[in-house]
Amino acid sequence: MSAIEVLLVDDEIEFAETLAERLRLRSFKVTVVSRADEALTVLDAGLRPDVVLLDIKMPGLDGLDALGEIKLRDPDVEAIFLTGHSVASSSIEGMKRGAFDYLMKPIDIAELISKIEQAAEKRKEESGGADGQSM
Amino acid sequence: MKLISRIRGFILSDEPGSSLNRKQRYAYLQRLFVSAAFVAVILPLVVITLLGFFQYRSLFERDTSDKLRLDTQSAKQSFEFHIQETLSTMNVVAQGYSYGELFDQSKLDTLFIRLRNEYWWVVDLGTLDSSGVQRAYVGPYPFQGINYSDQEWFQNAYSRKTDVSDIFTGYRGVPHFVVTVTSGAPGTDRYWMLRASINSEHLSNYITTINTDDSTDMFLVGVDGTLRTQSRNHGKIGDVYSMDLAAAGNNISLGQRDEQGSPVIVVSTKLEGMPWILVLERRGYVYGETWNQFQMQFIAIVVACALLALYMMFRVTRAMVSMIKRADERRDEMLAEAQHTAKLASVGQLAAGVAHEINNPLAIINEKIGLIRDLTRYSDDFPQRDRFLVLTDGAASAVKRCKDITQRLLGFARRMEVEKEKLHINDVIREVVSFVEKEALYRDIKLDLVLDDTLPRMESDRGQLQQIFLNILNNALDAVEKNGTVTIETMAKKPRTVRTVITDTGPGIPQNVIKHIFEPFFTTKIRNEASGTGLGLSITYGIVKKLCGHISVESPPGEGAKFIIDFPIECDLEE
Structure with missing residues (x-):
């Protein structure tokens, strides 16, 4: 089984880089960007992550709007919101827009890994099913 | 109008900085109300009373003066007659005699006897010639031959033909008056003058005869203003009569008072052909008893009415003032509650901001610690690995504690999603009680449920209601000692509200604590105890508000605490 590929979008660079390193230690392939538009750029450049970890509050395009753009580029990608303030309404809105789940900062690494794996599993199933249908 | 606008201004101007404190203000307000009511009620009553009194009195005066005038008229006629x-009898009898016979002593004797038969009060009789010499005389005095030409009565009779003189003492030294008739032309040989004298005592006797009313004093006054007959109230003959009768034709005098305060009504009239004024003086009204009774009853009724009005005014104004006081207190309570809510809301906003700002660095610390742990764990040759892991575990646990606090802070301040359902509040309470009944049992605390099973179902969030009741119940259980009681009651309240009251038998909450009890981080528990962060009641407050409810706490001195939570049956939880 190949490594799960994660795109981490968070304007808190210290947080993002540290988390990325921890995930890499656990054999995930992680790309870190600090802004939503950078994420779109790397996607446009051909990156196809299995799971996108998205901060909700960011300068420029926020996490919710970024999710829409990301889904346009890759409808099957799964997104998990990481939020620093428990604005449940934002998180619910994220879920409505097709996010896989959300987690509150500070996060528990075990919980995050579990969610990433579930999301990746889901993506795998869905893209497999879609492939099946197209065949 | 000024008074009304003053009261109005006073009720409305309850501004801080007013020169009067509340108590003084209510006392002043009551005085104002009573004054206003006094002006509106007592003054008209007094005016009507006075009008009625004077009207009735003038009626009595008129009645009395009318009767007195009639009496006077009747007495005057009787007197004059x-x-x-x-006089007429003297004239007629004298005309039956010739000129010479009238000067004849024996004839005059006969005439006197005839006259005395009819008019026994005649004292003597004399015949005078035109020079004023009394040429014949019958009577008890030796007055024959006396010349009366210098006497006033002689001169009056000489000029008027007949005359009734004023009372005088004359030669005999006894008060009397003289009636005179004349015949022939004055100054001629055939002229004569017949005079009879009558003692003034007769007049007094006659007055006594015709005056049958005990309350009326009837007497004669001469033109010089002194008494001609005895008066009950003004003294003996010759005394000066105090009233001015100068204008004495027919005269009525009203409105005087005697020493006892009784009304004095005087009617006087000039007697025709006589130098006297007949005076009738009455003290007290004709129907004096009725008047006195009326006065007593009238005063009693008016005083009773005034007292009743005063009493009612006092009661009504006191009720009004206490209504205003209650309204003020309600307003104060609402104001205080609004301020409290606003304060909690701003504290909540601040807490949310702080929590959010702390969360991000906390997340960084968490990840850094996590990475250190990861590196330690994944490195085979890391010296002192175990000690490092213990240290990072300690740091991670501190981060976890901080996270819990920020989560609670956010929970207080912020809306959380709700799951609306129709539920029975009693069911929720029974569930919550089932969570804590074991603890209560171990600690010998009695849990009393007084639940109204007729309550309607309400729209709310079961989980959050549980959180509310659990929190308050835990606080109550913490507060009571062994053998204490925690009572949970539910009841219906208007309008369409369900009330839950949780009472404990603990030591109660001091008043200075009650003010802050719903503020975040306010706690009376010792810090190292479990859940002593001081966020419990503030979160409860936030959830109650979110569920459209209202929570308040009371703690009368010497009793336990009482939490009162009201929820409407319907609540728009989406708002």
């Missing part, structure tokens, strides 16, 4: 009759 009495004297005129004597």
Whole structure:
């Protein structure tokens, strides 16, 4: 089984880089960007992550709007919101827009890994099913 | 109008900085109300009373003066007739004699006897010639031959033909008056003058005869203003009569008072052909008893009415003032509650901001610690690995504690999603009680449920209601000692509200604590105890508000605490 590929979008660079390193230690392939538009750029450049970890509050395009753009580029990608303030309404809105789940900062690494794996599993199933249908 | 606008201004101007404190203000307000009511009620009553009193009195005065005038008229006629009759009889009898016979002593004797038969009060009789010499005389005095030409009565009779003199003492030294008739032309040989004298005592006796009313004083006054007959109230003959009768034709005098305060009504009239004024003086009204009774009853009724009005005014104004006081207190309570809510809301906003700002660095710390742990764990040759892991575990646990606090802070301040359902509040309470009943049992605390099973179902969030009741119940259980009681009651309240009251038998909450009890981080528990962060009641407050409810706490001195939570049956939880 190949490594799960994660795109981490968070304007808190210290947080993002540290988390990325921890995930890499656990054999995930992680790309870190600090802004939503950078994420779109790397996607446009051909990156196809299995799971996108998205901060909700960011300068420029926020996490919710970024999710829409990301889904346009890759409808099957799964997104998990990481939020620093428990604005449940934002998180619910994220879920409505097709996010896989959300987690509150500070996060528990075990919980995050579990969610990433579930999301990746889901993506795998869905893209497999879609492939099946197209065949 | 000024008074009304003053009261109005006073009620409305309850501004801080007013020169009067509340108590003084209510006392002043009551005085104002009573004054206003006094002006509106008592003054008209007094005016009507006075009008009625004077009207009724003038009626009595008129009645009395009318009767007195009639009495006077009747007495005047009687008096005038009495004297005129004597004069006429003298005249008629004298005309039956010749000029010479009238000067004949024996004839005059006969005439006197005839006259005395009819008019026994005649004292003597004399015949005078035109020079004023009394040429014949019958009577008890030696007055024959006396010349009366210098006497006033002689001169009056000489000029008027007949005359009734004023009372005088004369030669005999006894008060009397003289009636005179004349015949022939004055100054001629055939002229004569017949005079009879009558003691003034007769007049007094006659007055006593015709005056049958005990309350009326009837007497004669001369033109010089002194008494001619005895008066009950003004003294003996010759005394000066105090009232001015100068204008004495027919005269009525009203409105005087005697020393006892009784009304004095005087009617006087000039007697025709006589130098006297007849005076009738009455003290007290004709129907004096009725008047006195009326006065007593009238005063009693008016005083009773005034007292009743005063009492009612006092009661009504006191009720009004206490209504205003209650309204003020309600307003104060609402104001205080609004301020409290606003304060909690701003504290909540601040807490949310702080929590959010702390969360991000906390997340960084968490990840850094996590990475250190990861590196330690994944490195085979890391010296002192175990000690490092213990240290990072300690740091991670501190981060976890901080996270819990920020989560609670956010929970207080912020809306959380709700799951609306129709539920029975009693069911929720029974569930919550089932969570804590074991603890209560171990600690010998009695849990009393007084639940109204007729309550309607309400729209709310079961989980959050549980959180509310659990939190308050835990606080109550913490507060009571062994053998204490925690009572949970539910009841219906208007309008369409369900009330839950949780009472404990603990030591209660001091008043200075009650003010802050719903503020975040306010706690009376010792810090190292479990869940002593001081966020419990503030979160409860936030959830109650979110569920459209209202929570308040009371703690009368010497009793336990009482939490009162009201929820409407319907609540728009989406708002």
